[in-house]
Amino acid sequence: xxxxxxxxxxxxxxxxxxxxxxxxxxxxxxxxxxxMIRVEADDRLTIRRETVEEKLGxxxxxxxLQVDMISIGGNVDEDDDSFxxxxxx
Amino acid sequence: MSVRANYANYQxxxxxxxxxxxxxxxxxxxxxxxxxxxxxxxxxxxxAMSFEAFLAEVLTPALAxxxxxxxxxxxxxxxxxxxxxxxxxxxxxxxxNGIGHKSQLRLITPxxxxxxxxxI
Amino acid sequence: xxxxxSKRLNMKERYRIMTRDLGWEPSYQRYEDIFPQESFEGIxxxxxxxxxxxxRLTMDNYWKFQAEKERKLYAIFDAVSQNNxxxxxxxxxxxxxxxxxxxxxxPLEYNAYKGYARxxxxxGGVGARIACQMQSIDELRHTQTQIHAMSHxxxxxxxxxxFPHMFDRVWYLSVPKSFFEDASTAGPFEFLTxxxxxxxxxxxxxxxxxxxxxxxxxGDMNTVTFGFSAQSDEARHMTLGLEIIKFILEQHxxxxxxxxxxxxxxLWRGYxxxxxxxxxxxxxxxxxVMSWAEAWTLYYEEAGGALFKELxxxxxxxxxxxxxxxxxxxxVSHQAWFIFYQYGHATAFNTWIPxxxxxxxxxxxxxxxxxxxxxxRFELLAEKAAKGERFYNNxxxxxxxxxxxxxxxxxxxxxxxxxxxxxxxxxxxxHFCSDGCRxxxxxxxxxxxxxxxxxxxxxxxxxxxADMAKVIGDYYRIEMGEDNLDFEGSAEQRRWAAxxxxx
Numbered sequence: 001x002x003x004x005x006x007x008x009x010x011x012x013x014x015x016x017x018x019x020x021x022x023x024x025x026x027x028x029x030x031x032x033x034x035x036m037i038r039v040e041a042d043d044r045l046t047i048r049r050e051t052v053e054e055k056l057g058x059x060x061x062x063x064x065l066q067v068d069m070i071s072i073g074g075n076v077d078e079d080d081d082s083f084x085x086x087x088x089x
Numbered sequence: 090m091s092v093r094a095n096y097a098n099y100q101x102x103x104x105x106x107x108x109x110x111x112x113x114x115x116x117x118x119x120x121x122x123x124x125x126x127x128x129x130x131x132x133x134x135x136x137a138m139s140f141e142a143f144l145a146e147v148l149t150p151a152l153a154x155x156x157x158x159x160x161x162x163x164x165x166x167x168x169x170x171x172x173x174x175x176x177x178x179x180x181x182x183x184x185x186n187g188i189g190h191k192s193q194l195r196l197i198t199p200x201x202x203x204x205x206x207x208x209i
Numbered sequence: 210x211x212x213x214x215s216k217r218l219n220m221k222e223r224y225r226i227m228t229r230d231l232g233w234e235p236s237y238q239r240y241e242d243i244f245p246q247e248s249f250e251g252i253x254x255x256x257x258x259x260x261x262x263x264x265r266l267t268m269d270n271y272w273k274f275q276a277e278k279e280r281k282l283y284a285i286f287d288a289v290s291q292n293n294x295x296x297x298x299x300x301x302x303x304x305x306x307x308x309x310x311x312x313x314x315x316p317l318e319y320n321a322y323k324g325y326a327r328x329x330x331x332x333g334g335v336g337a338r339i340a341c342q343m344q345s346i347d348e349l350r351h352t353q354t355q356i357h358a359m360s361h362x363x364x365x366x367x368x369x370x371x372f373p374h375m376f377d378r379v380w381y382l383s384v385p386k387s388f389f390e391d392a393s394t395a396g397p398f399e400f401l402t403x404x405x406x407x408x409x410x411x412x413x414x415x416x417x418x419x420x421x422x423x424x425x426x427x428g429d430m431n432t433v434t435f436g437f438s439a440q441s442d443e444a445r446h447m448t449l450g451l452e453i454i455k456f457i458l459e460q461h462x463x464x465x466x467x468x469x470x471x472x473x474x475x476l477w478r479g480y481x482x483x484x485x486x487x488x489x490x491x492x493x494x495x496x497x498v499m500s501w502a503e504a505w506t507l508y509y510e511e512a513g514g515a516l517f518k519e520l521x522x523x524x525x526x527x528x529x530x531x532x533x534x535x536x537x538x539x540x541v542s543h544q545a546w547f548i549f550y551q552y553g554h555a556t557a558f559n560t561w562i563p564x565x566x567x568x569x570x571x572x573x574x575x576x577x578x579x580x581x582x583x584x585x586r587f588e589l590l591a592e593k594a595a596k597g598e599r600f601y602n603n604x605x606x607x608x609x610x611x612x613x614x615x616x617x618x619x620x621x622x623x624x625x626x627x628x629x630x631x632x633x634x635x636x637x638x639x640h641f642c643s644d645g646c647r648x649x650x651x652x653x654x655x656x657x658x659x660x661x662x663x664x665x666x667x668x669x670x671x672x673x674x675a676d677m678a679k680v681i682g683d684y685y686r687i688e689m690g691e692d693n694l695d696f697e698g699s700a701e702q703r704r705w706a707a708x709x710x711x712x
Contacts, residue, residue: 002515002518002519003511003512003515004515005512009437009441033422033498033499034423034426034498035421035422035425035433036418036421063220063264063270063274064274066266066274066441066444066445067274067281067441068441069444070417070440070441070443070444071414071417071418071443071447072447073512074515075519076264076448078220078263078264078265079219079220079221079265087519088522089518089521090651090652090653091655092652092653092654092656093249093250093396094249095245095246095249099655099656100655101657101658101659102658103635103637103659104658104659104662104665105662105669109669110668111669115665115668117607119627119629122625124586124625125586125589125600126602126604127547127548127551127606127615127617128548128606128608128615128616128617129616129629130604130605130606130607131604131605131606131607131608131664131665132604151603154600154602171631171638189638190638191637191638191640192638193629193631193640204585206585207581207585208582209585209586
């Protein structure tokens, strides 16, 4: 088991993205530090476009994540509907 | 090993050859376990200078800020030169003592004060 | 799949058309003439089409997202300067960390811009070329935004006025400079392993995240904003770094030992370089977020641990001497601050002894080392300073031939003895701070014999003569009594007190 993580700027967008992550990844752990939110999970974490759109109440492109994301740990798999971090181990 | 370069026989210039120091050489001194000096010290010295002159004129003033410098007696000290035990001859020159360009001397003194507890 | 996304090309198709289809096969020039640096390092690439960019970022979207980042960033810069942002920082001592940042880190961003522009030209694979092109532009953006962010502080504080000049000359800035020049003078694959993977993927979190959180905690809105804006690009660079390593390792088994040696080298070099960041976190942030040891545990041991477990499948083991970094995390920040404190007459920032409250924080964070080794040192120095004998070391330190840091770091198994190694190569003696740096030298001695060691350059008379005041003032352009020396009694402290009174 290895931990994957994503760190986001603590801003208006991120609040809703983190809400969506927590809903779709029940094991995810959310950690707050000044100006930054870090979400960790065992081996795998998925951000789903539909859930984020529902939380934000608007259209959202998975590549928009690039504006708010400040760091990640794990391999990335991204397409139009989701953004996934994972370790193969 | 040697460098894997984009062309054959790559060799950078040796930037710190003794010839670049205008007749002087470099000598480093580490006063072991005396970490008030954050690192060993670098000195520029004439290789013809005697070892005792090096101690009196070069090393002593540099070590003066240390509270133990007054209690420091070179006669009681042990030395190492480039990793080997070393017994300096005071009247002989640095060169004749085998202290070459970029040699490192280590000064090892007996316990001189309570500062030794924190290796200061 | 809903109707909205199916109306246009999906991300994968768009990436293929706008990236791969821009490449072409050479017809009248030989491949090796077009890409002359692709093979000399011994790396074998069988099929460039295997290169994956997991973000599948195309140039049109790149500009769109980067423009949005810039709009957000510059709105904040305007707000900070229109609202006297310089007065909102926690403590004027904090600004010294910013001075160190603009002199030591911002020029690295510029070097990264040049580095990616160069290596991007050298790869036969179009995916790699596009990725390097974007990263090159990113790095130039980082340089510019950092200069803009800090230019506001430069109007009010010292030490920032001549940062590119200082980067090329000042003794401690030779550490980051030589680090990057080592990478830039390597072949293109080593450059990517050094910067994209070892630095960006494994170590950049340790530079930006704790430090930027620290800036937020100390009321420095400009720095936290450019830091996180830059880091949003870094997240992409990190992913690229990991993909690059996996790509090279998958291409040919002969690549594995070459990459392993580069990982050993660059993790060690990066670890040494980051001693400066450890010192900023533990000593220069008046309001502290986490200790350097905690950051190392979180970002290197835990995050890096997961990473190297992932790379085991390719035959890669964790970097050599990683165990020494774990021992060193309890020491390096203190040892680094102690270097700058005693050579504080030759720094473009102020230095100081931690306050009683700060020392208590350090004791709590470093229970095995601080009270035993470092507190007594600071207490002695405080005593000397109170007597009017503030300690400045007037003898130059011995430097490591590879990392160029003074030999101020102790042995991994003896924390009261300075770590020192040496070797004789072609009749000339060379000195190192560690086994890690000595190994790097032994691997490529022809390269490291030419190191421009600031101490030796001063003693050869190449930095303006034998008078240190002239070296510091004229050659470095550090203004005596204005930019350097103790914070207590400094021009910075006086100005700050006057501004606060005026409010």
